[in-house]
Amino acid sequence: MSLRQVWADDGTAIGLWIQLPSPITAEIAGRQPVAYVCVDTQHGVNDPMSSVDLFTAIELAGNVPIARVPWNEPGVIGKALDAGAHGVIVPMVNTRTQADAAVEAARYAPAGSRSWGPMIAGLRRPDYQRWAHDHVTVIPMIETVQALANLDEILECPGIDAVYVGPADLSISLGLPPGNNDGEPAFDDALARIVDACERHEVVAGIHATGALARRRREQGFRMITVGSDALAVRSGLEREVAAATDGDAAEPTSMY
Template sequence: MRENRLRTLWQADKAAVNGWLAVPSSFSAEVMAHQGWDTLTIDLQHGVIDYAQMVTLLQAISTTPTVPIVRVPWLEPGIIMKTLDAGAYGVICPMVSTREDAQRLVAYSHYAPQGTRSFGPVRALLYGGADYPVEANRTVVAFAMIETAQALDNIDAILGVEGLDAIYVGPSDLSLALGCKPVFDDVEPKVAEAIAHIVARARAHGVQAGIHNGRTDVALARIAKGYRFVTVASDARILAAGSQDILSAMRKGA
C-alpha cells in the first residue's frame, strides 16, 4: 500500500506542514500540491467544495507525494466512509466533544473488527494499492477536532480512545466556546492556556496533536510546544494576500 508520509513524519517526531484547500478547482489543488506541502486538507465543512469536486482535488493531489486529507462536514458515517473510499489518507472530524464521539469516529473510519466501516474502497484501491483492504486500518489517520468547552473538559477521555490517531485544535471555535474573540493566532490568555494543556495531554497519551494557524511564526511556536501537524494557510487566503501585496505595491508606486 502507498505510504502515508504523515505517519512517517510522526514516527520521526517531525511536524507536518499542512495546507488548506477551500477553492473548488482541481488545477489550484494541483498547483498547491506541487509546492511541496507535506499534507493538503480539502475542507468540506466550510467553504464551497462539494463531494464530486473533492474527488477531482484528490486526483490532483495524487500527482505528487503530498498526503491528501479531508475535513468532513460532521460526525456522520456516510460522508466519512465515502471520503475514505475516494482515497483520503486522513479524515478531520469537527466538534468531537465526548469519548463517545471519538469512539464513533474511530468506528466509522476503520474496517472490522476495529470498526464498522463498510467495504467499498472504489478509488482508494487505485490510490492506495491492491492491498488497501488489509492495510487501511494501519494507514489512514483519524483526527478528532477539539474545539468546544465540553471537549476540553473531556480531553483525557477522548485521548484515551483506542484507535484515535490524532486531534486537531480549532482555535476560533475553541475561543468562542470559552467566551473569547474567534481568532487563529493572537488568542486570549484563557485560550492560549487551553491550547497548551491540550498538546500536553495529547503527548502524555501518545496521540498526535494538530492545530490551525494563520501565521508562520505562530505555527513554528506551536511546533516548539509539541504540535506535530500545523496548518498555515489556505489557497483562498494565499490568493487574496498575494493580490493585496501586488495591488498595494502598484498603488503606492502610482
C-alpha cells in the same frame, strides 16, 4: 511518506488547506514541500464530486490528501475515504462517545464498521483493505470548552492518531473573537492543556495556524500544523499586489480564513 511515518520519526507535519474546488490549486499545493494537503468539505466550497478531483490531484502531485469532513457521520466519513482521502479530520468532537464514533466509521472490522466500497481509493491499491489499516488517520477536532473538559477521555480512544485544534471555534467557545488569540490567558491555557494532555497520552497535537505562527506552535509542542489555504493565498496575494500598486497597506493574515 504517510502522516503516521512522519510522526513515528518524531517529525512535525506541516500542511496546507484547500477550500476552493480547483484541481489546479490542489496540485500546486500538493507540489509544495509539506506533509499533507487537507480538502475542507466542512467550510470549503467542495462537494463529493469536486473532492474526488482534488484528492487525485494532490496524490498525483506526490502528496498526502486528507479531508475535513462536514460532520461526524459514518456515511460522510466513509465517502471521503472511498473518494481517496488518506485520513479524516472530524469537527466538533466533544466526548469520548463521539471520538469512538469517528474511529468506528473510519476503520474496517474488527477495528471499526466502515462499509466496503473504495470506489476511487481502491483503483491504485488492490490491497486497499490492508493499506487502509496501515495508513488511514483519524483526527478529531478539539474546539469547544466541552471538549477541553473531556480531553483525557477523548485521548484515551483507541484508533485516533491525532487531535486538531480549531482556534476560531475554540476561541468563540471561550468567549473570545474567532481566530488565534495568543496572549489571551484563556486561549493560551487551553492550548497548553491540549498539548500537555496529548503528550501524556502519546497522541499528536495538531492545529490551524499561519506561516508566521508555525514556529511558535512547534515550540508549544504541536506536531501537525496547517499554515495556509488556497483561498487565503489568493486573497492575501491580490491584496498585497493591489496595495503595492496603490501605495496602500495589506494586512498580514492572522488566521487561515
